[in-house]
Amino acid sequence: MQDIVLSVEHLTVYRETFVAVQDVSFSLAAGTDTAIVGPNGAGKSTLVQTILGILPRQTGDVFILGQPLSRRGFLAPAIRQQIAYLPQNFLFDRRIPITVEELVGLGWDKLGFQVPWANRRKRRYAIREALARVDAAHLSHQLISGLSGGETKRVLLAYCLVRPRRLLILDEAPAGLDVRGESEFYQLLYQLKREQGWAILQISHDLDMVRRNCDRVLCLNRTLLCQGTPEVALSPDNLSAAYGSEFIRYHHQH
């Protein structure tokens, strides 16, 4: 029997007056990589943000590592520790004086009530190891506002791997990178996935990348139009249903 990391059952989410996601059900097995594809406004970000408890849901259930996510977004802290999330375009106020080391350390902390110097040595060691793993040890004392796009993504990956996780949720994580940066990001991501045994749920517009790397694809356009292996889910018929027939013509010409 497969080890299920994430299970979504009949999820419906309203954004103000319209239905952003309707009756979506799927599950994610440990160590697998699932991509959510679909046009802009299809409810992809809404879906992952609801799974994380960032947005409220109207109906349906979400189970992460077997534990239910409450309507108010509560999930046991021990389970929360097993999840890492990288948002679409990591936008932050660049005037905030926070160093790379401090940001990665936040990925290690349990974020409950604790004295700031608790487990100082362990924490520092984990930060150093994580930064070295993404080849960013030399950036540790830099302010994050001074990082390039590629460096920021590497540091965010260090934030994810500074503590062992079971599930990684990425919302168009390489957005904003050039072709080379994006390729390097995915190379590092999949190398780490193999080492860490992460299950990945990611939103992507790069269908070629999805075909190459993902085990499973969810085609979403408010409702779940299809799900399966990339060969099945990204067939012309399914893509046409998700993006419209014009997309297929465009996609084949290029």
Place this chain on the structure above:
Amino acid sequence: MPDLTRIIELFQLPFMQRALLGGILTGLMGGMLGSFTILRQLSFFSDALGHSALLGISIGLLLGINPSVVLLPFAVCFALGVTYLLERTRLWTDALLNIIYSSSLAIAIITLSFVGQYKGGLNNLLFGDILAVRELDLIFSAVLLLVCTVFIGLTLRTQMLLTLHESLAIARGVSVSLHRTAFIVLLSLVVGISIKAIGVLLVSAFVVIPACAARLLSRTFTNYVVLSAGLGALSAVIGMVVSAAFQFAVGSQHCGNPVDNFFNGNGTAPTTCFRTWVKADVWI
């Protein structure tokens, strides 16, 4: 040149020592919470809270209740009410705050016109009365400082993530509304308790200016928070000393209104420190 001996003698007076200690406590609290206040773009919120406190004071005076008793509950309720509105409005934050604090000030002035003490007390309300700080005020400030330190200290990492990226914090299980409410309540208590010493006009300076100076000097978040609290206390000390020196420098003929001189000094001291630190930062 101010006479140093006379300044030292002045600081041996109990009311001066209470004022100094009150200033340090207020400075530490203001600096500590201010470091998060400016990053979360709540500077104008603290300013509006300070200005609107005049309404709480005027309601107290009108009802014949000690304004100090009314001030803190009023500040907390007002802050929570404004936060509620800010979360639900479609207006811009600064525009809404402007509307709220202008309206509060206008109502406060109308209310004060019905109160007998209005004319005599307005200066003290606007600029505070640090020399009138009592032991009870100091105890309350010390307790509040302890609460702020424990809260910020034990949740420092949560506050950092929440300040940096709200979605990342929620994904890690942080209850944004709970932390936001706790922070706003603490900030309103700090502003409320500081008003007696600093006055409604300048109270936000103790929250905003040390934090801005600390931001220019800091390279890590933790240092920034600690430095901001330290600069808040230092600003208070410098303000008191400069005020004392000024008092003696201008001669005894100004003794008739020492309170005003103190507040003029106190108000300008943080700004002076800030300017000096800004220059230092540029030179470095």
